[in-house]
Amino acid sequence: MSSMGSAPAVLVVEDDPTIGRNLQDGLRSHGYPTTWCRTGAAALLQARNASPAIVLLDLGLPDIDGVDLARVLRTENREMLLVILTARSEDIDVIAGLDAGADDYLVKPFSVTVLLARLRAHLRRQPPLEGDAQTIQLGALIVDQVGRRCLIDGREIQLRPKEFDLLAALATQPGAAVSREDLMSGVWDANWYGSTKTLDVTMAALRRRLTEETRQHEIPDTTMPTITTLRGHGYRLDSPQ
Numbered sequence: 001m002s003s004m005g006s007a008p009a010v011l012v013v014e015d016d017p018t019i020g021r022n023l024q025d026g027l028r029s030h031g032y033p034t035t036w037c038r039t040g041a042a043a044l045l046q047a048r049n050a051s052p053a054i055v056l057l058d059l060g061l062p063d064i065d066g067v068d069l070a071r072v073l074r075t076e077n078r079e080m081l082l083v084i085l086t087a088r089s090e091d092i093d094v095i096a097g098l099d100a101g102a103d104d105y106l107v108k109p110f111s112v113t114v115l116l117a118r119l120r121a122h123l124r125r126q127p128p129l130e131g132d133a134q135t136i137q138l139g140a141l142i143v144d145q146v147g148r149r150c151l152i153d154g155r156e157i158q159l160r161p162k163e164f165d166l167l168a169a170l171a172t173q174p175g176a177a178v179s180r181e182d183l184m185s186g187v188w189d190a191n192w193y194g195s196t197k198t199l200d201v202t203m204a205a206l207r208r209r210l211t212e213e214t215r216q217h218e219i220p221d222t223t224m225p226t227i228t229t230l231r232g233h234g235y236r237l238d239s240p241q
């Protein structure tokens with residue numbers, strides 16, 4: 001057993017006995033105090049009683065829909081790291097989970113080694129990609145890096161942490177092409193290896209939130225920055241005219 005006494009507490013929510021036991025054993029052997037619940041109801045009680053720093057949530061539970069549970073857990077605890085575990089690799093399910101408040105997802109089967117690397121990446125605080133934290137105004141959009149707030153036409157809009165970081169990474173250098181690799185290393189992890197699908201999923205969610213907000217409040221497109229996909233390279237955010 002490791003002696004990392006300060007490792008954050010983990011709640012594993014998984015009805016599959018083999019996966020649940022493997023996760024619990026693997027996390028405990030790396031020093032994470034870990035509790036394992038097999039139903040959504042038990043997990044909800046445990047989360048309320050113990051406020052774990054990390055929740056690993058299987059989407060396919062016997063009693064409660066995992067996406068619904070993710071939403072409740074996130075509503076009750078804004079601070080925890082919520083990672084959904086899914087056998088469903090379709091984007092729609094992943095996006096539903098992320099929209100419900102999850103910070104990340106892993107598609108089964110995955111190794112405990114990969115899980116631990118993901119957790120370490122999330123637990124490290126990332127400095128801003130470029131320069132000092134600042135407030136950036138681009139037309140109707142304001143990105144306040146100090147307060148970590150995003151406002152459109154004076155209204156604050158709710159972004160998940162990685163959506164905010166992604167927007168800030170692009171908004172700090174308007175007009176510049178930013179590569180996928182730079183976004184992955186700056187927003188997610190300096191030692192990122194593997195898939196950049198997380199970037200696409202987060203960008204899709206960010207674009208959807210910005211579009212919803214501008215449509216709902218009839219903000220003219222011409223007052224908003226545009227985010228252009230640069231095929232084979234990355235993204236560029238342009239200031240409005």
Ligand code: CA
Pocket residue numbers: 014015016058059060061
């Ligand atoms: Ca399951």
